[in-house]
Amino acid sequence: MNARSKIPEMIQGLALLEGLDSQLYERMAAEASIQKVPRGATVFRQGDPSTGLHVVIMGQVKLLMNTGNGHEKVIEVLGPNAAFGEAALFLGHPHSVTAEAVMDTELVHLTREALLREVMTDGNFALRVITNLARRFNRRTEDLRNYMLFSGTQRVVCFLLREIPDECEETVVDVTLSTRKGVIASKLNLTQEHFSRILRDLGAAALIEVSGARIRIPDVPRLRACLTG
Amino acid sequence: MNARSKIPEMIQGLALLEGLDSQLYERMAAEASIQKVPRGATVFRQGDPSTGLHVVIMGQVKLLMNTGNGHEKVIEVLGPNAAFGEAALFLGHPHSVTAEAVMDTELVHLTREALLREVMTDGNFALRVITNLARRFNRRTEDLRNYMLFSGTQRVVCFLLREIPDECEETVVDVTLSTRKGVIASKLNLTQEHFSRILRDLGAAALIEVSGARIRIPDVPRLRACLTG
């Protein structure tokens, strides 16, 4: 069983396509391909022309920008089911960010032509693409607000609260950081050092208990109160 | 001649609709309405349910978030031809920002139902909506980069350079600020005081000459060099 033959079942599970016209799958699958990206390798670089849409099947991809002095700032971390690269695709611009695998990752690549064709012919699919873009647009707006309005500590608290599963109503919650702390720090626009200190201080205030990547929140409402206060 | 009768010709000129199927205009126009918003009045507030899409015909609208301590942060300033409110519309979420007229403004309001219907039936229109969203998404990403990577001075320089008309290749350029300085400062995530000082310092370095809202850039390449250096 080669890689191509697995494509139909792989793309079927994607939120972007799920429940749509069945013939759409076949047309898409014919032009889709699987990309295996080892940890640390790039999917595309800032400035590269757009070849299509990428969807994460397995693993993690970070979108980042180079700072000029050799460092990097992480814009977004994407896990399974997330689609990225649409903006450049539909605008016909080169990519404005670099996409790099945080761990060994598997992606589906959908060609530009297939995307444009299906958007033109299938209204439901177009709506999915729009919804996906709208969601990411909102997330960017929210990030922007966080950087402009919140202190470093507040951004960390905000981040921790977002890591709590939605339906969870417990007072005590254990959160496991989904990525290396350096990547999270960068996404929160903090230096790794500062992030580390903030976690220590939150620990000292008994708002959280840190041990490695495991963080226990003993009193969620109290932590939430840090944001409004 | 009442306001309704002017709608068809008004929406015809919009970038979002221009050059599309002619019957689309008629269907749209039937459900569109004109909004006159006086300076300082809000179009919608953060938390309001979405009623549709707004397009600026005349004037200026700023998107902002409240900081809690009574102040506000400007996310974006939109002029004629700009469409906003799509994200909330397509996600079915309440608005995540407040929209307020910076000056007396005229908007076209397109209903949610009309938008969804046309996206489903007209692939070209869907593509326009996607492109508009993609462009705004990219602008947010760029803003995010600016806040994360650049100093206040660099953000101001970046802003000034973006104010130069595209096709202009002159070395000496006069720019007139399109809004009050306080609004610009807020959008650049600076205090008004800091923004003022930056302009003064750039003036002292002979990179610009400020007189009120008029700013002369005597040597565009040299100003541009501030970003990379």
Place this chain on the structure above:
DNA sequence: CACAAAACTTGATCTGTATCAAAATGCAGC
């Protein structure tokens, strides 16, 4: 299991930017 490399923590210091307070300018309406 051991060792090297990567990730994380801690400390000391320095800088960009906010904040508060007040003066100066610009502008709209009478």
Place this chain on the structure above:
DNA sequence: GCTGCATTTTGATACAGATCAAGTTTTGTG
């Protein structure tokens, strides 16, 4: 052209967060 309010500028001070320089822990790998 004066009056009064909004906008902008300037000054003095304070603080959040960056940077540089060690350490310490964790992790992957032969």
